[in-house]
Amino acid sequence: MKYLDCGFEYILSLIDPATPMGREELRAMTFLKRDEDIEAFHKRQLEVNERKSQIEPLKSILARVRDIRGTISNLSPGKILDDIELFEIKSFAYWSERLRSEIGECSSWMQLPDLSVVFSFLDPDDVGTESFYISDKLDNALAVVRKKLYRLQRNREEYDETSLNELIRLNFEIEEKVRADLSGKLITYREDLQSSATTIGKIDLIVALVEFNRKLGLRKPEISSGEYEFEELVNPELAASLNKSGKNFQPFSASFDRRSVIIGGNMTGKSVLLRTVALLQTMFQHGLFVPAKRAFIPVYDAIVYYSGDKQSFLDGLSSFAGEVDHLKKALEIVHMDIRGLFLFDEIGRNTNPVEGPAFLMASAEYLSRNERCRTILTSHYEEALEIEGAKLFIIKGLDHERMRNEIGREISYYVDHSLVEIESNAAFPREAVTIARLMGLDREFVELIIRKLKESCE
Amino acid sequence: MKRRIRISDLAEGIEVISVIGLEKNTGKTVVLNQMLKEFREKGTTAGVTSTGLEGEKRDQVYLNEKPEITLSRGTYFVTSERDFRHRSFSATVIDLRDYRSPLGRTVFARAEADGKVIISGPSILEYLSEAVNTMRSYGCEKILIDGSTSRMSPGTPLVSDGVILATGAALSMNLEELCRKTSFVVRLLSLPGTELELHKRIAPLGTGLWVEKDGVFERLSPSPLTAKSLKHELAGRTIYINGSLTSSVLLALAEKNTRIILKDFSRVFFDELTLAKYERAGGHLEVLHPTHLIAVTVNPLAPNGFKIQSEKLIKSLESKIDVPVLDVLEESSN
Numbered sequence: 001m002k003y004l005d006c007g008f009e010y011i012l013s014l015i016d017p018a019t020p021m022g023r024e025e026l027r028a029m030t031f032l033k034r035d036e037d038i039e040a041f042h043k044r045q046l047e048v049n050e051r052k053s054q055i056e057p058l059k060s061i062l063a064r065v066r067d068i069r070g071t072i073s074n075l076s077p078g079k080i081l082d083d084i085e086l087f088e089i090k091s092f093a094y095w096s097e098r099l100r101s102e103i104g105e106c107s108s109w110m111q112l113p114d115l116s117v118v119f120s121f122l123d124p125d126d127v128g129t130e131s132f133y134i135s136d137k138l139d140n141a142l143a144v145v146r147k148k149l150y151r152l153q154r155n156r157e158e159y160d161e162t163s164l165n166e167l168i169r170l171n172f173e174i175e176e177k178v179r180a181d182l183s184g185k186l187i188t189y190r191e192d193l194q195s196s197a198t199t200i201g202k203i204d205l206i207v208a209l210v211e212f213n214r215k216l217g218l219r220k221p222e223i224s225s226g227e228y229e230f231e232e233l234v235n236p237e238l239a240a241s242l243n244k245s246g247k248n249f250q251p252f253s254a255s256f257d258r259r260s261v262i263i264g265g266n267m268t269g270k271s272v273l274l275r276t277v278a279l280l281q282t283m284f285q286h287g288l289f290v291p292a293k294r295a296f297i298p299v300y301d302a303i304v305y306y307s308g309d310k311q312s313f314l315d316g317l318s319s320f321a322g323e324v325d326h327l328k329k330a331l332e333i334v335h336m337d338i339r340g341l342f343l344f345d346e347i348g349r350n351t352n353p354v355e356g357p358a359f360l361m362a363s364a365e366y367l368s369r370n371e372r373c374r375t376i377l378t379s380h381y382e383e384a385l386e387i388e389g390a391k392l393f394i395i396k397g398l399d400h401e402r403m404r405n406e407i408g409r410e411i412s413y414y415v416d417h418s419l420v421e422i423e424s425n426a427a428f429p430r431e432a433v434t435i436a437r438l439m440g441l442d443r444e445f446v447e448l449i450i451r452k453l454k455e456s457c458e
Numbered sequence: 459m460k461r462r463i464r465i466s467d468l469a470e471g472i473e474v475i476s477v478i479g480l481e482k483n484t485g486k487t488v489v490l491n492q493m494l495k496e497f498r499e500k501g502t503t504a505g506v507t508s509t510g511l512e513g514e515k516r517d518q519v520y521l522n523e524k525p526e527i528t529l530s531r532g533t534y535f536v537t538s539e540r541d542f543r544h545r546s547f548s549a550t551v552i553d554l555r556d557y558r559s560p561l562g563r564t565v566f567a568r569a570e571a572d573g574k575v576i577i578s579g580p581s582i583l584e585y586l587s588e589a590v591n592t593m594r595s596y597g598c599e600k601i602l603i604d605g606s607t608s609r610m611s612p613g614t615p616l617v618s619d620g621v622i623l624a625t626g627a628a629l630s631m632n633l634e635e636l637c638r639k640t641s642f643v644v645r646l647l648s649l650p651g652t653e654l655e656l657h658k659r660i661a662p663l664g665t666g667l668w669v670e671k672d673g674v675f676e677r678l679s680p681s682p683l684t685a686k687s688l689k690h691e692l693a694g695r696t697i698y699i700n701g702s703l704t705s706s707v708l709l710a711l712a713e714k715n716t717r718i719i720l721k722d723f724s725r726v727f728f729d730e731l732t733l734a735k736y737e738r739a740g741g742h743l744e745v746l747h748p749t750h751l752i753a754v755t756v757n758p759l760a761p762n763g764f765k766i767q768s769e770k771l772i773k774s775l776e777s778k779i780d781v782p783v784l785d786v787l788e789e790s791s792n
């Protein structure tokens with residue numbers, strides 16, 4: 001499955017189910033397009049989350065459950081399971097029962113079938129553990145043969161190879177008969193075993209999600225019918241890497257209209273912001289909780305996210321071709337009249353500064369023609385201020401007061417990543433030269449840039 | 459009549475015992491079987507597993523080359539799924555773990571009758587140690603590890619409390635050479651351990667070649683195999699090698715009073731002659747994890763039918779080394 005290039009794989013890599021069944025459930029998570037599907041997933045996470053003190057015991061039981069689906073599929077008429085397979089089934093029944101009793105009362109999706117009967121006929125000696133042995137109790141003839149065999153093996157005077165081999169053969173024959181008998185009995189429980197494996201996978205995934213929600217401090221998003229708002233959204237991947245170098249990710253909040261444009265100077269984090277919104281939406285539509293203090297967002301049928309050149313490079317396209325490609329996808333959605341979320345990072349940047357802004361203006365207008373779609377664009381073209389009917393945002397950028405007061409810090413220290421709404425008559429940020437200087441670009445070269453800038457203005 | 463030493467008596471008080479063979483057919487299996495038999499007679503609960511590396515990797519490819527071990531009722535064992543299926547006796551399956559071995563998962567079991575099985579336990583040190591601890595939790599008082607043929611079984615001293623070395627005519631039909639080769643390995647197995655204070659400082663160091671300078675260990679090379687850059691002043695220094703030590707590196711380090719510390723004997727890849735040169739130059743060699751060598755066993759019989767005079771061999775070995783020497787054939791015939 002190919003996800004949007006927004007870091008969703010990183011998020012998935014942090015979710016760690018204990019069983020192969022749980023890992024499969026994780027891989028099988030799909031992009032949900034119906035409110036009720038997302039809500040159902042949320043409900044499961046809330047339900048398990050409420051069982052706070054139970055999470056650890058559940059996890060330790062899940063860690064012991066083996067994937068026996070191969071063995072279950074061997075349960076068919078005429079097939080005889082061997083000791084290892086019978087052990088697998090006994091052990092599975094054992095842990096499934098332990099899980100069932102730990103969970104107790106629960107909603108239907110968590111309900112495990114009763115496997116106590118399976119366990120008890122694989123545990124004729126009432127040992128009560130997962131160990132499996134073809135016990136003497138399983139066939140009357142076994143005890144006799146085994147006793148004879150033991151005496152013969154241990155008694156040197158009686159030793160006789162022929163009778164020994166005969167007894168070994170006999171013992172094996174009876175054991176095989178017992179195995180056949182047990183295998184036959186187990187066929188009846190095939191469906192139960194299978195459904196237990198599936199349910200365990202589902203429980204495992206939700207337990208892993210609840211753990212993951214806690215670890216990352218994720219919150220349940222609310223489903224809106226139109227509004228698009230979030231508070232203190234964070235990018236977990238970037239936050240983790242910033243934390244490593246002792247820095248913090250500055251959370252941001254916004255309330256986006258159907259047509260929103262974000263401007264801001266270089267290095268202010270426009271791309272990160274857009275990528276994080278793409279991630280927010282992707283997590284939301286997979287039924288996950290989200291890295292925002294509050295999120296009130298609608299469900300879409302499709303997301304188109306154009307992140308820039310890296311993506312096109314990987315697809316073997318030129319940056320411009322990549323951009324056009326994504327535009328085509330977005331237009332298709334507009335025409336199909338389905339719900340689409342379009343996130344374009346600096347549209348038109350890959351061509352010349354005359355045609356580029358035209359791409360931006362046209363996209364902003366055309367993509368939000370359809371009432372069911374929402375467009376969020378970033379740009380550093382000044383023309384962005386003139387997009388009709390757009391809600392405009394700016395990322396604050398360089399904090400000049402800080403720059404005056406504290407000299408010689410790393411550039412990121414001077415950048416304020418807050419997102420604020422602006423009017424269309426606001427001044428457009430021009431700070432490329434200042435930023436380049438702060439980054440330590442050669443002084444003489446910077447002066448040359450300033451001269452060139454003046455010349456072009458004259 | 460010569461006094462009889464039972465091999466299990468020598469292992470008194472030693473819980474985890476590795477049996478390693480200097481060559482195939484040196485009687486490793488005979489020793490294991492003999493010990494298991496003696497444990498049974500003493501009423502000792504025993505467990506057995508194996509570790510295969512180097513030469514025995516091949517055994518995993520050419521099926522069933524490994525000899526079967528004879529277990530008695532009540533003995534715990536750890537082996538591969540495949541070998542478990544080929545056992546000749548009834549057993550309880552206690553646990554099943556996935557150690558990602560080419561032979562399938564690893565079965566933890568208890569023999570419910572006497573019989574034979576091929577033991578192929580986990581070969582990765584971490585899993586081997588887990589297998590040993592698990593058998594301990596089942597109540598095993600003695601745990602035997604069928605070590606690899608060839609002494610290079612990394613970490614053997616880390617998982618086992620004692621080692622039995624099997625040698626014999628299969629290694630050489632020339633008595634003198636057999637004694638020389640065996641006593642060299644015995645020397646390596648008997649390398650002295652580093653004192654506690656130094657051990658504590660060295661134990662956390664990563665792989666590579668480290669040299670002590672003013673009380674601090676500095677990494678000279680990330681791999682001990684590159685001897686080129688070693689033209690530092692090493693005389694009188696303490697050198698820690700976390701990795702293998704080859705002849706060429708040992709020679710490069712041969713300076714007055716150098717003190718080389720290896721992780722354990724299994725990291726040795728130099729020959730007798732080189733060691734002699736190193737020591738003549740005034741070098742000392744020790745290990746972080748010393749080995750407790752319990753005994754040397756000899757198999758006077760070579761696979762081609764040639765037989766070395768057992769008594770002469772034992773006498774000759776005993777004069778060279780300081781551990782008990784036993785004849786396996788004599789042991790098992792009693």
